[in-house]
Structures are given as C-alpha cells and as structure tokens.
Amino acid sequence: MCVRLVQANDLDLTLFQFDYDLTFAAFFMNADRTIYGRFGSRSDQKQAEKDISLEGFQKTLAAALDLHKSYPKNKGILAGKQPRPVTMKRPEEYPSLAGKYKPTIDYEGKVAASCLHCHQVREAERLAYRSQNKPIPDAVLYPWPMPSLIGLTLGPQEKAKVIQIAPGSPAARAGFRRADEILLLDGQAIISTADVQWVLQNASADSLKAVVLRGPNSVNLEIALPQDWRVKNDIAWRATTWDLRRMATGGLVLKHDPGTNLALRVDYVGQYNEHAAGKRAGFKKDDVIVQVDGETRPMSESELFRFLLQNKFKGDKVPITVTRGSEKVELALPMQ
Amino acid sequence: MRPPAMTRIAFLLALLPVFAFAAESRDTKVINDRTDVMSDGRWIYNDFPKGLAEAQRTGKPLLVVLRCVP
Numbered sequence: 238m239c240v241r242l243v244q245a246n247d248l249d250l251t252l253f254q255f256d257y258d259l260t261f262a263a264f265f266m267n268a269d270r271t272i273y274g275r276f277g278s279r280s281d282q283k284q285a286e287k288d289i290s291l292e293g294f295q296k297t298l299a300a301a302l303d304l305h306k307s308y309p310k311n312k313g314i315l316a317g318k319q320p321r322p323v324t325m326k327r328p329e330e331y332p333s334l335a336g337k338y339k340p341t342i343d344y345e346g347k348v349a350a351s352c353l354h355c356h357q358v359r360e361a362e363r364l365a366y367r368s369q370n371k372p373i374p375d376a377v378l379y380p381w382p383m384p385s386l387i388g389l390t391l392g393p394q395e396k397a398k399v400i401q402i403a404p405g406s407p408a409a410r411a412g413f414r415r416a417d418e419i420l421l422l423d424g425q426a427i428i429s430t431a432d433v434q435w436v437l438q439n440a441s442a443d444s445l446k447a448v449v450l451r452g453p454n455s456v457n458l459e460i461a462l463p464q465d466w467r468v469k470n471d472i473a474w475r476a477t478t479w480d481l482r483r484m485a486t487g488g489l490v491l492k493h494d495p496g497t498n499l500a501l502r503v504d505y506v507g508q509y510n511e512h513a514a515g516k517r518a519g520f521k522k523d524d525v526i527v528q529v530d531g532e533t534r535p536m537s538e539s540e541l542f543r544f545l546l547q548n549k550f551k552g553d554k555v556p557i558t559v560t561r562g563s564e565k566v567e568l569a570l571p572m573q
Numbered sequence: 574m575r576p577p578a579m580t581r582i583a584f585l586l587a588l589l590p591v592f593a594f595a596a597e598s599r600d601t602k603v604i605n606d607r608t609d610v611m612s613d614g615r616w617i618y619n620d621f622p623k624g625l626a627e628a629q630r631t632g633k634p635l636l637v638v639l640r641c642v643p
Binding site for chain 1: 598603606631633638
C-alpha cells in the first residue's frame, strides 16, 4: 500500500517520528504500525544527492519487504526502531501552533498557507522550551545526527554500506572498514542511512554495538561515543535553523573561521522584525565575533547556538566583542 | 517482491510533481500534486487511516511517503 502525505496538519507524532527538516521522507511499516525502516537523509541544503539516491531507495525498499516476509519472527531486531513516547501527539498541540491550522489543507481556499509544514514541528518543539526559559536540549538542537558525526560515510546508492571512514574517528577506533555493510546497530536492523540516524538520535549510552557484514562474515564492533559528540552536528543547512538564528543571534548568519580562538564572521545581517535584532544591536556584515560573554574558545555557528540557547534566555543581553577592520567594538546581543 | 521498475516508478512519482511544476504558484503546485498523484491510481493521497485500513484488509505492508509540495 502506498500512501502519500503532503502535510503535517494533524500528523500522528506518536508514529511519524523523522527528521522534520526533510522535504522527502519515507516509512516502511506493517499494518499493525510496526516500523520496518525509515528512508530520507540530508546534510546539505542543495545537494540532496550527497545523501540519497533512487538506487539506495530501491535497496531499502527491497530490504523492508524482506523484513515484512520475516515478520513477526524478527520483532526483536525491530523493537528499537519503534517510535518513542512524545509530549505532543499532534503538531497542533504545541502552543505556538494551536488553533492556527485545520486538520487538512484547504484546497478551496488558501491552499499553501493552510499547510502545516513538517519543519514547523521542530520549530514548535524548540519554541516550547524557549518560551518557558528552559534550555533547549542537545537532541532537540542537533536533531538526526548523520553517520559522519561518528566518522562514517555511507554510500547514497546503498542501504547502509560504508564508503569512507574518517581517520581517528569513533568509527575508525571501532574498527570499521570500507565496504562494511551495517546489519545491526544497537540491536536494530539497519536498512538505510536514516535508520542509522534514528539510532544516533536516540542514543543515550556512551557506546553502540554494531554488527557488520564484511565479505562473507559478520563482524561485531563497538563504537565509543565521545562526550558531546552530538554537538559537532552542523545544522546550518536546516530550514529550522532560521528560527534558531532569530532566537540566538538576532538574525545574524555566521561563518566559522577555523583557528585556535573564537572567530565567527557575520555573513548576513537579517533585515526584518526579530531577524533584525542583530542589526539594531549594531552588528554589521563582515564583523568578526571574537568574544561572547567572556568565551573566546573556537565555536562554529551551531555550537554558538548551543552556548546561547542553553545558557541565555529571552530578555538577556549578551556582551559580544567584534573586530571591525582594525578596531574592536563592544556590542550587546539581545536574546529572543 | 515488487519488481525494481515498479520501485523506481513509485519513487519518481513521489518526486516528480515538485520538479514538473516548479514554475507554478505554490497553491497550484499543491492542487496539481493531488490531481496527478490521485489520477495515477496507485497512491492513497493524504489519508493515512485509509492506507492503514487497506493494509490491514489486504495484509500488505505500507510505504508512507511524506513529501513537502509547496
């Protein structure tokens, strides 16, 4: 049975848990709502083919059908793939979305405007924390970690086959090799990159057990997850990051200049409403942020979000030092 | 198992409307997507409970595609 959903209006969040920044995602499931697998991954705003392909989808679909054939004998390796308890069962239960959308798209009226977009679910979740002056947790700030975060690059034309391992990474230390095919991760059957992301998204221990197919043999590996591994997730490409910029940087888009000290160059200054808070505070394009509330350690824009959104709250003004040409300028960035 | 060609068609149908109507207004895209995918006859459109009921009736597995049209 093929079902196409084009709206998040009234979406069952107790079942459809996926990367809400995606514009294409797929679920494979049994009629009893048991999920066999997920498909849909992204790490770049424009180059979707970096992470998914038609060939990869085809292999994942075939693997899902194999899981269906073996069901329910294989329930054990599917248990971890099932949805987790949620606070809100429908997007419209979030305060920022309540009362704004009908259960379906209004095909006779304002069609597109009546569509609740998937990315709004993530934004609403973050807003729920922010509006209560609560720190936004890492798993919510840095959703759906790609395997590259632990040093694995998986082939987009494959289900979950390793094509590259970053030297010195957790995957390298665990003993992964090129052409390994991930069969199980954290005890879950893996049939896609999205399945690996699901495991990483929900990882709570400091290590993960993997079973890979290497040639004719299956090999057991164990990945040690370093402290704060999730924080290295680059979320700059995500649609939902736009709202993080509103909250944390007043609409500034920042680019990281690598080095031993903090150096975040202002690449864009927002112009309207709350996205112009940085502009109103005096920030200019090409300013380089070198100190934030006394911090000078190097941070990416994504890491700065964490620092600000877990330690500073609406109404706070954060002292920031920028270099502008040859001079240093002291500014105060309002938190929203 | 579903033949590979059918798999490819399913995937392309899931993606096609966005590319095919790139120049149209957002409203038109959404309306055309519904018209085109429903006329294809292989997809249950925007109705998960119906798809679930059909899967339960037939014993077939479900493929659910979430696709942002506009």
